[in-house]
Amino acid sequence: MPNVVxxxxxxxxxxxxxxxxxxxxxxxxxxxxxxxxxDRNWVVVSQQPAGGTHAPADTKIILRSKKVGE
Known part of the structure; x- marks a missing residue:
């Protein structure tokens, strides 16, 4: 799992x-x-599952983002 935070x-x-x-x-x-x-106006502040963990390709990934500058 890539870390995209x-x-x-x-x-x-x-x-x-x-x-x-x-x-x-x-x-x-x-x-x-x-x-x-x-999407380019938002930055990822957390992800689930966490980056660096192992997960099958069909895992649901949640990217939580906020607007740049917030």
Whole structure:
């Protein structure tokens, strides 16, 4: 499992897909429930499962992000 914390959301998704993980979900890390419309304006602050762990390719991955500058 790649560690994508700190990457912009688009690059994080691209990195996960390049590693063979396609079951990706996203969430607003601030709890405001906003939609991530322009992924490049968001940065990943946490992921589940954590980077560096082993997981099968069909694992559901949650990327929690907040807008750049928040």
């Amino acid at each position: 700190g990457l912009n959301h688009q690059l994080a998704q691209d990195t996960m897909q390049a590693a063979g993980f396609y079951y990706l979900t996203e969430a607003d890390a601030t709890g405001q429930g906003r939609l991530l419309i322009n």
